[in-house]
Amino acid sequence: MELTKNRLTTSILKASKYIQFTIDDDFNIPDSREDVDKVIMSRGNVIVENTDVLEGRIVVSGIVVFKILYQSASGEEDSDSDKGDVPVVCFESEIPFEESVVVEDPHEEIKPGDRVDGTYTLEDLYITVINSRKIEVRGLVGMKLAVYDRASIEAAVDVANASGISCCYKKFSCTNMVTSCKDMIKVKEEIQLPASKPNINRLIWDEVSFRKFDMKPMNGSISVSFEMELFAIYKGEEEGTPLSFVNVTKEINSSIECPGVYEDMILDGFVTPGKGNVTVKQDSDGEDRIIYVEYNLAAEARVYEDRDINILEDMFSGTANIEPVREEFRYETLRVKNNARTKITRKERLKSSAPGILQILFVCGDCDIDSVKLMDDHIEISGAVRAYIVYVSNDDTRPIFQIEAVLPYTYNVETVQLKDDDSVRITPGVDAITADLINNDEVEIKCVVAMDVTAFARNSCSLITDTKILPVDMDKKAAVPGITGYVVKEGDTVYNLARTYYSSVDSIIKMNNLGEGDIKTGDRIIIVKCP
Structure with a gap:
C-alpha cells in the first residue's frame, strides 16, 4: 500500500501590530548654504533598511530622509546670485532609527524565519527654526507589521497498489x-x-x-x-x-x-x-x-x-487495521480581491496669513486610513487625504508658497461577508490629484483614492500524511455476523456500514446492485463480512 500525496503550501497570518514612534534631531545648516528665514515646505519618507525577526520580537532599522525648501534671510540665493532676488534654498538630510517591537501570536511564538510585511509611513513632519543656522526636525512614524508563517504539508489524496482497502474522500478548498x-x-x-x-x-x-x-x-x-x-x-x-x-x-x-x-x-x-x-x-x-x-x-x-481537490479523509480494510496518521494544517482561503477606486472633491479657502495664488505649480497627496469596519456585505473605510499645493503667490516677498488641506472620506468597498478573525489587508494610495484655481484665495481639490483590498479566511483541517498497519482485533471481528440484513437509518453511508461490519464498499455495492453507491433511509440491504 502506498499513499498518493499532494503538496499544499500556504502563508498564514500569525500576528499583526501597529505602533507609532517619534524621531527628533537638530541640524546645523552647512556653511555653503544661506541663513534660514522661513520654511516654505518640507517632505519626508521612511526607508527601512533591515528587518530582523527574533524570538517574540522584530527589530526594524532604517532612516527617515527629509528635505526642506526655505527662504533665506540673506537676500541672495547663493554667492553668485543677483542682489535683490528672493532666495530659496534646499536642505536635506536623514535621521537613523532602530525599533524593537514585541509581537505576540496566540498560537505560537514569533520566530526567526517568519516572513514580515511592513507598511511604514511618516505621519507627521515638523520643522522648527531654532535660529538662522539651526533647525529642529521632529516626526511621527507609523509602522504596521504583519508576521506570516509559510506552511507546507504532503496531504494524502488516494491509495495506490492496495486491494481490499476502502477509502473515503472529501472536497478540500484552499x-x-x-x-x-x-x-x-x-x-x-x-x-x-x-x-x-x-x-x-x-x-x-x-x-x-x-x-x-x-x-x-x-x-x-x-x-x-x-x-x-x-x-x-x-x-x-x-x-x-x-x-x-x-x-x-x-x-x-x-x-x-x-x-x-x-x-x-x-x-x-x-x-x-x-x-x-x-x-x-x-x-x-x-x-x-x-x-x-x-x-x-x-x-x-x-x-x-x-x-x-479531493483528499483522503479515511480508509479501512477488512483484513488489516489501518490507522491514519493525521497532521493539523492551518491554511487560508481567498475571500476578497478588490481593487476599488473612489473620487473625493473639496473646496479649500486660503488662510488669511497665506498669500494669494497666481499659479498652481504642483499638487501631491498622501492617503491615511483611520478606521476599518467589517459590515455584512462591505468594508467601511474612513480616513483622510492630506493634500499639498505648491503655488506662485502674489506676494513678492514670498514668491513660492505651500498650503495643506485635509480631505476626509468614508468609502464602502463591496465584499462578501467577512469575519473578525479573517486576514484583511488594505493598501491605500492616491492615483490622481489635481487642484483648480477658483479665485486667488480658493481652490478646488479633486483626487482619486485607490483601495486595494485583500481578505483571506483562516481555517484549519486535520489531514492524513501517513498510515500505521496494526493487527486486526480478531475477537471483535469474530463477533460480527458473516451476513447481516440491515435497514438503512438516517445518516448511514455505504462506507460507514462497510467499516462497522468488516465488509468493503465494493462488496456492498455489488451485493445490493447500488450502482453509484447511493442509499436512503429505509432501504434494506445485505452486508457480507470479509474473510
Missing part, C-alpha cells in the same frame, strides 16, 4: 501559495526640458513621486506598471531670470522574474519606493537641459492559485 518573489526595480529616466524653458544653472528643489502601481502575473514573470511624476524648481543660466519650474509625468513599464507563475494566477504584491537621486545632464548640444531621475523601488509579490 488558496495555495505557488511562489513568492522580490526584486529591485531600477528607474532611470531622462526628462527633456521643453523648448520654452531656459537651460539649467542649478537645481534648487526636486520631488519625485510614484503612483498607480499595477502588478499582473505573466508567464514566468510579473509585469509592473506605474506613473512617475517629477516636480523641479531650478535657476536658469541667464542672470536676472525668475525661477523656473518643471512638472512632468511619465508612464513606466517594468517586470520582475518569477518562475512558475502563469497569467491566470492570483497576485498579491506591492511596491515600495526607496532611495533616489535627481541630477542634471547635458543634451546632444552640450547644454544642461536634461533632468536625470534614478530611483530604486522594492517590488515584492506572492502568487496564489485556488485549489479544489
Whole structure:
C-alpha cells in the first residue's frame, strides 16, 4: 500500500501590530548654504533598511530622509546670485532609527524565519527654526507589521497498489501559495526640458513621486506598471531670470522574474519606493537641459492559485487495521480581491496669513486610513487625504508658497461577508490629484483614492500524511455476523456500514446492485463480512 500525496503550501497570518514612534534631531545648516528665514515646505519618507525577526520580537532599522525648501534671510540665493532676488534654498538630510517591537501570536511564538510585511509611513513632519543656522526636525512614524508563517504539508489524496482497502474522500478548498518573489526595480529616466524653458544653472528643489502601481502575473514573470511624476524648481543660466519650474509625468513599464507563475494566477504584491537621486545632464548640444531621475523601488509579490481537490479523509480494510496518521494544517482561503477606486472633491479657502495664488505649480497627496469596519456585505473605510499645493503667490516677498488641506472620506468597498478573525489587508494610495484655481484665495481639490483590498479566511483541517498497519482485533471481528440484513437509518453511508461490519464498499455495492453507491433511509440491504 502506498499513499498518493499532494503538496499544499500556504502563508498564514500569525500576528499583526501597529505602533507609532517619534524621531527628533537638530541640524546645523552647512556653511555653503544661506541663513534660514522661513520654511516654505518640507517632505519626508521612511526607508527601512533591515528587518530582523527574533524570538517574540522584530527589530526594524532604517532612516527617515527629509528635505526642506526655505527662504533665506540673506537676500541672495547663493554667492553668485543677483542682489535683490528672493532666495530659496534646499536642505536635506536623514535621521537613523532602530525599533524593537514585541509581537505576540496566540498560537505560537514569533520566530526567526517568519516572513514580515511592513507598511511604514511618516505621519507627521515638523520643522522648527531654532535660529538662522539651526533647525529642529521632529516626526511621527507609523509602522504596521504583519508576521506570516509559510506552511507546507504532503496531504494524502488516494491509495495506490492496495486491494481490499476502502477509502473515503472529501472536497478540500484552499488558496495555495505557488511562489513568492522580490526584486529591485531600477528607474532611470531622462526628462527633456521643453523648448520654452531656459537651460539649467542649478537645481534648487526636486520631488519625485510614484503612483498607480499595477502588478499582473505573466508567464514566468510579473509585469509592473506605474506613473512617475517629477516636480523641479531650478535657476536658469541667464542672470536676472525668475525661477523656473518643471512638472512632468511619465508612464513606466517594468517586470520582475518569477518562475512558475502563469497569467491566470492570483497576485498579491506591492511596491515600495526607496532611495533616489535627481541630477542634471547635458543634451546632444552640450547644454544642461536634461533632468536625470534614478530611483530604486522594492517590488515584492506572492502568487496564489485556488485549489479544489479531493483528499483522503479515511480508509479501512477488512483484513488489516489501518490507522491514519493525521497532521493539523492551518491554511487560508481567498475571500476578497478588490481593487476599488473612489473620487473625493473639496473646496479649500486660503488662510488669511497665506498669500494669494497666481499659479498652481504642483499638487501631491498622501492617503491615511483611520478606521476599518467589517459590515455584512462591505468594508467601511474612513480616513483622510492630506493634500499639498505648491503655488506662485502674489506676494513678492514670498514668491513660492505651500498650503495643506485635509480631505476626509468614508468609502464602502463591496465584499462578501467577512469575519473578525479573517486576514484583511488594505493598501491605500492616491492615483490622481489635481487642484483648480477658483479665485486667488480658493481652490478646488479633486483626487482619486485607490483601495486595494485583500481578505483571506483562516481555517484549519486535520489531514492524513501517513498510515500505521496494526493487527486486526480478531475477537471483535469474530463477533460480527458473516451476513447481516440491515435497514438503512438516517445518516448511514455505504462506507460507514462497510467499516462497522468488516465488509468493503465494493462488496456492498455489488451485493445490493447500488450502482453509484447511493442509499436512503429505509432501504434494506445485505452486508457480507470479509474473510
